[in-house]
Amino acid sequence: MPIQPVHQRDKVSSYQSLRSLYEQNITVNSIAESLDTCHxxxxxxxxxNMMEKKDYDILGVExxxxxxxxxxxxxxxxxxxKDYYRSFSPTELVSESTSLLHTLFIFKENERIFILEGNRITKVVTLADLQKPPIRMLLFGLISxxxxxxxxxxxxxxxxxxxxKHLNPKRIQFTEDLFALRKARNEGIQLSDCLQICDKRDIVLNEDPLREQLGIETKTKGKYFFKKLEELRNNLAHSQDINTENSWNETFFLIEQTENILEECEKIK
Known part of the structure; x- marks a missing residue:
């Protein structure tokens, strides 16, 4: 069943505007640290010895x-x-205007990146910096x-x-109970406002044409994606490490999948 466009275009546009905030307006500078140097x-x-005292893993060489x-x-x-320094690889250098989202994908191939301000390298970002609040805000925003x-x-x-039809009786009852509670507070909502992410997952995955429109190959792959996405969201919400159980590469792949599904969502107007 194809989705017919009604009054959803403005909503899609507003979501795209919100998304651009994360993609364009928050840059790598928000998580970068100044690069101290030696000669x-x-x-x-x-x-x-100096690096150990200051807890530096990396030091620039002038x-x-x-x-x-x-x-x-x-x-x-x-x-x-001079006996130990590494020259900068082109893949390790990024502009100060690089978006935070793009920065994450650069880390798929690098353990650290260096920031170019004009023609001078002034800052560094390491994997540890990916735990900082701007990254957490970005990821929570994408999931939202x-x-x-x-x-x-x-x-x-x-x-x-x-x-x-795609939810079991227990989940329907939970949704209806939550709806009744929120209505009692005089909230102007509808029943679908009370669906949790696990409910949205089941609805989407059990409706094959919709699942395919969103680029999710199979129910099994979809369930795994949403399971990992929910784990990431919970870690973010409870101030846990972003990748407490997974490697960073798995986290980057999850973010990439989220981006792909968001793109497919935006095509449905």
């Missing part, structure tokens, strides 16, 4: 006032920093956007609460 001919053991590379604390031994889109689509696709 090419500094004693490596002395620099390592030559004639220009930052030409960096040293990694655990690699420093005897000799001078997906929920908003699913709510909109479910309302359009299933008139008169016909989505109930």
């Amino acid at each position: 090419l001919h500094d004693d490596a053991a002395h620099i390592k 030559d004639n006032g220009i930052v030409i590379g960096y040293v990694v604390r655990d690699e420093l031994k005897e000799g001078i920093c 956007l997906l929920e908003m889109h699913l709510y909109r689509i479910i309302n359009e696709y299933f008139p008169d609460d016909s989505w109930k």
Whole structure:
């Protein structure tokens, strides 16, 4: 059953505007740290000792006032920093205007990135910085956007609460009880406003044409995606580490999947 466009275009536009806030207006600078430096001919053991005291993993290396590379604390031994410094790889360098969302995907291939301000490298971002509040806000925002889109689509696709056919009696009762509670508070809502993310998941996955429109290949893959998404949301909501059980690569893949489904949601107007 294709979704017929009614009065949803304005909603899609407003969601896209909200999404652009995360994609364009919050940049890598919001999580970057200033890059302290040493000199090419500094004693490596002395620099390592200084890095341990300051808890630095990375330190920029200057030559004639220009930052030409960096040293990694655990690699420093005897000799001078020149013996250990790494030149910057092009994949490690990003503009200060790089969006926070794009920054996440860059970390799929890098352990750290360096920020170019004009033609000078001034800041660094490591995996540890991905736990900072701007990243957490970004990820929670993306998950919330997906929920908003699913709510909109479910309302359009299933008139008169016909989505109930995809939920078991216990979930329907929970939704109706919550609806009654919120109505008693004089909230102007409808029953679908009380659907939880697990309900939206089941409705979408059990309606094959809708699932396919959203680019979800199978129910099994869809259930796994939503399970991981809910785990991530719970970690964010309870101030836990973003990837307490998964590697960062799995987290990046989950975010990429979320982005893909959001794009498909936006096509449904």
